[in-house]
Amino acid sequence: MSTAETDTPARPTASSSSSPSASTSASGPVLAPTRRGRWIERWEPEDPEFWRRTGRRVARRNLVLSVLTEHLGFNVWIVWSVVVVNLRPAGFDFTADQLFWLISAPNLVGAALRVPYTFAVPRFGGRVWTAVSAALLLVPCLLLVVAVRDPETPYWLFLLAAATAGVGGGGTFSSSMANISFFFPERKKGFALGLNAAGGNIGVAVTQLVVPVVISLGGGVHLAYAGLLWMPFVVVAGVCAWFLMDGLAEARADTRSYATALRDGHTWVVAFLYVGTFGSFIGYSFALPLLIRSTFPELEAVPALARLGYLAFVGALVGSVARPLGGWLADRFGGARVTALTFAGMALGAVGVVSGLDSHHFPVFLGSFLWLFVMTGIGNGSTYRMIPAIFGARARRRAVERGTSADEEARAARRRSAAVIGIAGAVGAFGGFLVNQVFRIAHVHLGTVAPAVWVFFGGYLLSVGVIWWCYLRRRLLVTRVPSLAHENV
Template identity: 35%
Template sequence: MSTHDKAGPTAHGTWLERWEPENPQFWANGGSALAWKTLVITTLNLTMAFMAWFLVSALVVRLPQIGFQFTPSQLFWLAAMPGLAGGSLRLVHMFLTPIYGTRHVVSLSTLSLLIPLVGWFYAVQDPTTPYWALMLLAFLAGLGGGNFSSFMPSTSLFFPKRLQGTALAIQAGIGNLGVSIVQFVTPWVIGFALLGGAAFLGESQTMVRNGVESQIWLQNAPAVLIPFVAVFGITAWLMLKSVPIKANFREQLDIFGSRHTWSMTSLYIMTFGGFSGLAATFPLLIRQVYGGFEGAPDPLTWAFYGPLVGSISRVIAGPISDKFGGARVTHWAGLGMVVCAVLVALTTQPTSLDSFPLFVAAMLALFFFAGVGNASTFKQMPMLFDPRRGGGVIGFTAAIAAYGPFLFGMLFAWSFESFGKATPIFYGLAAFFAFNVALNWWMYARRGAANPC
C-alpha cells in the first residue's frame, strides 16, 4: 500500500486536495473524522435554517391576537410564502456546492438568515406594519428553506454509499427538528421580557385570547435565534472544508435526462412535501377546524408535536433503510401515509371537541410515516446515481418538495374559502400518496424491479 493511499485528507485553502470515502484506508486515516465533523457543523446550521424558515408558522397564529387585522386567507398566504421562497431558492442552491464548495455555501447562506430574523424582530412590534411588508419578510424567511438543497448534497459527497442513508437521515432529521423547536419555544419565549426588559429589545404587546388579556413579547421569537445563527455561521466559515468534486452549471444539467430524477422527485414530494406543508399549516389548521368551540385548544400547544415526530422517525429510519433498502421502507411509509390521510379527513368536520384527540393522533401518525419516507428516499437516490449526480438529484428533489408549505397554504386557503372545510384536501392527498406507492413499487420495490434500491 502506498503512502498516498494511507494518507488522510489534506487541504489546500478551502478545497481538500483529494477525497476518497470509498477507500477504506483513506476513510480510516482521517476521512471518517472529517466527514463526521462536517456533518455536525452543517447539521447545526441546517437546524437554524429550518427554525428561520418555519418561524412564520409560529408567529402567524398570534398576529390577530395582538391587533393585526388579517383574514384567514391572508394568514394562510403568510404561512405559505416561506414555502414559495424556499422551493425557488433551492432550485438555485442545488447548483452551488460543486461550484463554490461546502465552506462558502454553508457559512454565507447561514449568515444570510440574519436578514429576515432582524426584519421580523421589528415588524411584529407594530400592528400597523403593512401586509405587503409582512409578505416580503415571510418570503425572506424562505432563505432558510433554500439551504437544504446545498447542505444535503454536500453531505452526500462526504460519506461512502454504505453510510449515506444514515448520514443524510441524521442531518435532515435533526435539521427538521428546527421546525418543532421553533414552534415549541415560541409560545414560551414570548411570555416574558428578555434580558430583564432591556429597552433595545422592545416593549410588550397586549394579547387578547378568549376574551382574556395578557402581555407578550412576540419579537423574542426571532431575537433568540439571531446570536445562534451568527455563531454557527462563523463557525462554519472557520472550520469547514470543501470536497474537490466540481462542476459548472451546464454540466450539472445532465440529471434531467434520467427518468429516476423525476420518479424520485414525485416520491419526495409525497414525503417531504407532505411533512413541510403540514408542518407549516398545522397551527392554522387546528385553529380553523377546532378553534370555534368553547375551550378550544391553543394551536401552538399541539402543533410542534407533528414536526417532532416526523424528525425523530426520519433519524431512526436512516439506518433501517441502509439495512433493508430504501425502496422497501418507502413502500410501507407510503401505505401508512395513505391510511392516515383518510383518517384525518374523517376528523376535519367536527361537531365538538370529542374528535380532536383522533384528529391529532391521525396527524401525528401522518407525520411519522412522512418522516420515515423522507429518510428512505434519500437512501434511494445515492444508490441510483454516481456521487456528483446523486447530490444534484438530492438538491433538485428537495427544491421541488420544498414548495410544500406554499402549496398546502394555498390549498387550505382555497378549500376553506370554497367549502368551509379541509376535508377535500386530505382525500386528494390520499390519492396522490397511493399513486406514489404504486410508482415506487413498480420501479424500485417489487421483485424483479430493474433498479432495486
C-alpha cells in the same frame, strides 16, 4: 504526524501560495490552504483504511456543523407558522386567506431557492456556502422584527418578511444535503443524510415549542422576540462554519452533472416522490397550528395548551426523529420498499384526519396527524436514500456493460447523486406550498379542510403505484426510465 492525519491546514509555502493544489498523501486527505480557506484535494470514503484513519473524523465534524446551520435555517423558515396564529392577539386583523398566504410564501420562496443553493456548493464549496447561507438568515429575522413592531404595518410588508424566511430551511437544506452527500461512503449515506436532514427538520419542532413561550414572556404577545431569538445563534453558526468546516475539491468537480441529472427520468421520479414525503412534512408543519386554531377554536380557553402552540410541535418532532430511521431502514431493506410502505401508511393517516374532522374529536385529529408526521419522516429518509442507491446501481451496470473503470463510474455517480439531491429537494419543497394552498382553497371556499385531505389521500396512493411501476415490478420499463427492479434501491 502528517497534515492529513492531524486534519489541520498545512503551513503555506511559496509553491502552495501560488497554486490551490498540493501533493497527495497515501494516508488521508490533503488540505490545501488557499485564500478561500481549507480544501481537501483527495477524498476516498469508499476506501476502508482511508475512512478509518481520517475520513470518518472529518466527515463527522462537517456533518455536525452542517446540522447546526440547517437546524437554524428551519428555525427561521417555520417561525411564521407560529407568528400567524398570534397576529390577531397582537392587534393585526388579517383574513383567513391572508394568513394562509403568510404560511405559503416561505414555502414557495424556499422551494425556488433550493435550485441556486444547490448549484452554490459546486461553485463556492460547501464550507464557504454554509457560512454564507447562515449569514443570510439574519435578513428574515430583521424583517420580522420590523413588520410586527406596528399594528399599522401594511400587509405587503408582512408578506415580504414571510417570503424572505424561505432562505432558511428552503435554501440551506438543499446545499447542506448536497454537500454532505460527498463526505460519506455509499454504505453510510442513508443514515448520514437522514441524520443531517433530521437535525434540520427538528428545528421545526423547536421553533413551534419555544417561540410561543418566548413571545409571551412578560405578559402579552411580543412577536418581535420571534425574530430576535435566533440572531445570536445564527452569528455563531456562520463563524463556526467558516473556520471549522472543509471544502471538498470533488464537490467542485463540475456542474455538468446537474444538467445531466435534469435529463434523467429517475431524477423526476424521485422528485415526485419527495413532493409527497417532504412536501407533506413541511406543508403540514406550517399549516397545523393554524388548522388547529381554526378547526377547534374552543381550545383557546385552555391557556396552557395555547401557550404550547396547541401541541403542533409534537408532529414536527416525531417526523424529524423518524427521518434517520427511514434512512436506516432503507439501507437495510431498500429505499423503494420502505418508501412504498410509508406512502400506504400516509394514506391511512389521511383517513384518520378526516375521521377526526367529521367527529370534531381533537385527540383523533391530532393523533392521525402525528401518525402522518412519522410516516413522512420515514419516507423522507428512505426517499433520499434511494438517490445514491439508484445512481450507484446504474454506475455499476455501466461499468460492466461498457467495460469502463468502476471507480470513475462511481465518482460520476456520486456527483450526479448530489445534483439529484438538490433538484429533488427543490421540487419536493414546492409540495409544501401546494399543501398549504390546497388547505387554503378548501378552508376559504368550502368551509372545511376535509376535501383537501382526500386530495392528499389520492396522491399517496398514486405514489405507491409509481414506486411499484418504476422500482418494484419485475418487468422492463420504458426506455426513458429503465428498470432497476432487480437492484436493492
